[in-house]
Amino acid sequence: MATYLSAEAFEQMKIELEHRKKIIRREISEKILHAKEMGDLSENFEYQTAKEEQSLNETRIMEIESILYDVVLVKNSQGASRIALGTTFIVETEGKKKTYSLVGSNEANPLEGKISNESPIGIAFLDKKKGDKVEFEAPSGVIKYTILDIF
Structure with a gap:
């Protein structure tokens, strides 16, 4: 089913997508790397939090890509x-x-x-x-x- 967006909302979504892919992904990767350096991952709160953050970010990226794939500009x-x-x-x-x-x-x-x-x-x-x-x-x-x- 098509998604209807104004040109303004379309541009905002493109900007958010790029920000999530280029900046937030890198920040989360750095958090994961730092947490791994702390040792045992099974009880590492920072690692678990960063992995959850990564999952939420990737879900939002897929959501935006899905919207932009089937968009109808209004x-x-x-x-x-x-x-x-x-x-x-x-x-x-x-x-x-x-x-x-x-x-x-x-x-x-x-x-x-x-x-x-x-x-x-x-x-x-x-x-x-x-x-x-x-x-x-x-x-x-x-x-x-x-x-x-x-x-």
């Missing part, structure tokens, strides 16, 4: 008349205005107003236009939104 949809992946929009709910961006699931961060296109609320906003009213069933009850602007 262009900013400025001037769009309907909410789609890559659009930013303003809604009103309970008298308050909020700004959201519809992004791929790997970029989602509700605290920053980035809503996943795969989330229930993202699906509810998808393909809606300015002036549309959207109702979303949240755990706390139904939330009603009015779409004020799309850009």
Whole structure:
């Protein structure tokens, strides 16, 4: 299944991947080497910690490579008349205005107003236009939104 990312998120992932491969790998290797010099590995906390760190780093490297292998870049949809992946929009709910961006699931961060296109609320906003009213069933009850602007 394709992963949807903005150009900015794509670049950030490439930078993280390179950092993990070139810098973090080397740092962990040095920790492992230092821990081995301390002797018995069976009860060597530093060695076990470094090996665990190595495992986590390699797992993240594989995860990023997998994402970048099957990525679909999402262009900013400025001037769009309907909410789609890559659009930013303003809604009103309970008298308050909020700004959201519809992004791929790997970029989602509700605290920053980035809503996943795969989330229930993202699906509810998808393909809606300015002036549309959207109702979303949240755990706390139904939330009603009015779409004020799309850009």
